[in-house]
Amino acid sequence: MRDVAALAGVSLKTVSRVVNREDGVSDDLVAKVERAAAQLDYRPNLTASNLRRSDRKTATWGLLLEDVANPYSSAVHRGVEEVARELGVAVFAASMDEDPERERELVSTFSSRRVDALIIAPTATEHAYLANEVRNGIAVVFVDRPPFGIDADCVVTDNREGAVAATRHLIDHGHRRIAFVGDFASIVTANERYQGYVDAMAIAGVQVHPELVMRDVHDAAQAVASVRALLAQSNPPSAIFTAQNLITMGAVEALRDAGAQHQVALVGFDDFAMANLLDPAVTVVAQDPRAIGRLAATLVNERLASASAPVGVHVVTSVLIPRGSGEITPASN
Amino acid sequence: MRDVAALAGVSLKTVSRVVNREDGVSDDLVAKVERAAAQLDYRPNLTASNLRRSDRKTATWGLLLEDVANPYSSAVHRGVEEVARELGVAVFAASMDEDPERERELVSTFSSRRVDALIIAPTATEHAYLANEVRNGIAVVFVDRPPFGIDADCVVTDNREGAVAATRHLIDHGHRRIAFVGDFASIVTANERYQGYVDAMAIAGVQVHPELVMRDVHDAAQAVASVRALLAQSNPPSAIFTAQNLITMGAVEALRDAGAQHQVALVGFDDFAMANLLDPAVTVVAQDPRAIGRLAATLVNERLASASAPVGVHVVTSVLIPRGSGEITPASN
DNA sequence: TTGAAAGCGCTAACAA
DNA sequence: TTGTTAGCGCTTTCAA
Numbered sequence A, B: 001m002r003d004v005a006a007l008a009g010v011s012l013k014t015v016s017r018v019v020n021r022e023d024g025v026s027d028d029l030v031a032k033v034e035r036a037a038a039q040l041d042y043r044p045n046l047t048a049s050n051l052r053r054s055d056r057k058t059a060t061w062g063l064l065l066e067d068v069a070n071p072y073s074s075a076v077h078r079g080v081e082e083v084a085r086e087l088g089v090a091v092f093a094a095s096m097d098e099d100p101e102r103e104r105e106l107v108s109t110f111s112s113r114r115v116d117a118l119i120i121a122p123t124a125t126e127h128a129y130l131a132n133e134v135r136n137g138i139a140v141v142f143v144d145r146p147p148f149g150i151d152a153d154c155v156v157t158d159n160r161e162g163a164v165a166a167t168r169h170l171i172d173h174g175h176r177r178i179a180f181v182g183d184f185a186s187i188v189t190a191n192e193r194y195q196g197y198v199d200a201m202a203i204a205g206v207q208v209h210p211e212l213v214m215r216d217v218h219d220a221a222q223a224v225a226s227v228r229a230l231l232a233q234s235n236p237p238s239a240i241f242t243a244q245n246l247i248t249m250g251a252v253e254a255l256r257d258a259g260a261q262h263q264v265a266l267v268g269f270d271d272f273a274m275a276n277l278l279d280p281a282v283t284v285v286a287q288d289p290r291a292i293g294r295l296a297a298t299l300v301n302e303r304l305a306s307a308s309a310p311v312g313v314h315v316v317t318s319v320l321i322p323r324g325s326g327e328i329t330p331a332s333n
Numbered sequence C: 001t002t003g004a005a006a007g008c009g010c011t012a013a014c015a016a
Numbered sequence D: 001t002t003g004t005t006a007g008c009g010c011t012t013t014c015a016a
Helices: A002-008 A012-019 A027-040 A046-052 A071-087 A100-112 A128-135 A159-172 A188-203 A220-231 A245-257 A289-305 B002-008 B012-019 B027-040 B046-052 B071-087 B100-112 B128-135 B159-172 B188-204 B220-231 B245-257 B289-305
Strands: A060-065 A090-095 A117-120 A139-143 A153-157 A178-181 A239-242 A265-269 A283-286 A313-316 A319-321 B060-065 B090-095 B117-120 B139-143 B153-157 B178-181 B239-242 B265-269 B283-286 B313-316 B319-321
Touching: A002 A012, A002 A027, A012 A027, A046 B046, A060 A071, A060 A100, A071 A090, A071 A289, A071 B071, A071 B090, A090 A100, A090 B071, A100 A117, A100 A128, A117 A289, A128 A139, A139 A289, A153 A159, A153 A289, A159 A178, A159 A188, A159 A239, A159 A265, A159 A283, A159 A319, A178 A188, A178 A220, A220 A239, A220 A245, A239 A245, A245 A265, A289 A313, B002 B012, B002 B027, B012 B027, B060 B071, B060 B100, B071 B090, B071 B289, B090 B100, B100 B117, B100 B128, B117 B289, B128 B139, B139 B289, B153 B159, B153 B289, B159 B178, B159 B188, B159 B239, B159 B265, B159 B283, B159 B319, B178 B188, B178 B220, B220 B239, B220 B245, B239 B245, B245 B265, B289 B313
Parallel strands: A060 A090, A060 A117, A117 A139, A139 A153, A153 A313, A178 A239, A239 A265, A265 A283, B060 B090, B060 B117, B117 B139, B139 B153, B153 B313, B178 B239, B239 B265, B265 B283
Antiparallel strands: A090 B090, A283 A319, B283 B319
């Protein structure tokens, strides 16, 4: 900036005014400064600017995801980015891989770079450690899972209701032996989905068979093994509700390997690419992760505008998409 | 930091030394400062530190992708992140959506935040505009597509060789009427893949039929339409080479809709989720985008260590994965 | 409308 | 081993 000022023959402050498009500078000087800036290919230093500015805003957010390469996470990322782009905000993104310590490290990394906001798909089960960030005016919004030990905005899917819809869909198609395959019981959303399954069964008066309930299944490989074990039982399920996208993919593989894909019904939580092109096409309860990301970003922006606004939980509704696998009826009953 | 110094009863510089783990501070004072920092929940301001430091490193990189939610892009992102994490580097990520102007905006956005490096999967066809960044010591590495008008490291797939392998695979299975469906001819990689197709056909003495060549097909919907048109011809192809992942997905859909998935062979460039679970499973030439990301990040790190090291093009080899769709033989010939 | 001086939080250079 | 002073690039405050 000093070089630009020297070349344009004006003071530092005048260059600052032109760069920040403040008015009160004569057209003559504006032109001179712009010419000099272009000639030197001047790039303003936002970090220095931020250091001195009274509002201390860096126009930078941090986004903490389960895994940037996971389809769900990356769709949330995309939604956040769309809103951030309109606001001229740059977004740090990183993966936590279900590691609470990594979550804290990333918060610290982003905090020391003075982000204005943190959007967190939490892995930790305790978020009191964020109190300092909130006190310092960093907007914190949670997605996918709610926070614990801190009051903050949060965007979640209607996990229980979605699971009820999935389970009821199978019951309505005549199934009584309905298996559940879900993620770690320690994950709140996995629990809510399990609860939805249990509730739907209870409401319909259908018995939950403990040998048909597989929990703590986290990835596709474990899901393949779990579904294989289910199918190998003496009295196997006639339908399966898989409560997470990777589990559904694993179930598809196990069913196909057993040649049972047209005999055993399947409904999955979370949509995934190619679900409609499989044979049979896979019925799912779809979330809208991009909308979740957009909403979270919008909440960040509102929180930044008024730190004292009341905090809320925002529920995005899921929707059941029948495609074939969920409409298979039991062979005999 | 001032508050920490006051609370610990030491000078600013001593706190700075402790925070930066410089030695030459007595254990006694280190303990005092650490206690004070913990008590105040002190977070160092990396932007201020960077402003003053002589090396001017922010430990921050910018990653410019086609679309953060695209499976290819997000796998590259993951690879970059893995290396960045080890180095304690935070990564900005953003999508360009094939918009060259957006590419320049993002470079400017990240430059003004003083990133140490830019990793770009370029959309623009002219990169002379980056000369200033390079001169300022920002490490610039390109992935997926090479740069133009600037000397910089670059990581690409062996597009031509991969396309040759795919085409030859179909020829080896007896096909003579082999269609090509590829992305915008303006995209370098799409051109290389087309060239590989043409070369493989020529080497084998198989005629390229212009009516079987569909270019400028960018997304799944356009691919569905293109493959439908191919199948509707009076003398349709017995095999199709789709030169991009979304195009392959669209081709799968069109073939299935026409009931031709077991008659017409298909080999796609780029692997995708569920390709092995489709019926038939889809034969692909697979890239390793995560490895590409890791390599790009490693190159960034080397470039940062020595700005004057010679620039190179790094080719990551693709591999053909036979799964079924590519091994279908022509009905008659 | 323009500019001079001070200072954001931190570290380099030097001094004690 | 510890502290002092200056200044990174910018904006605030205030004066001209």
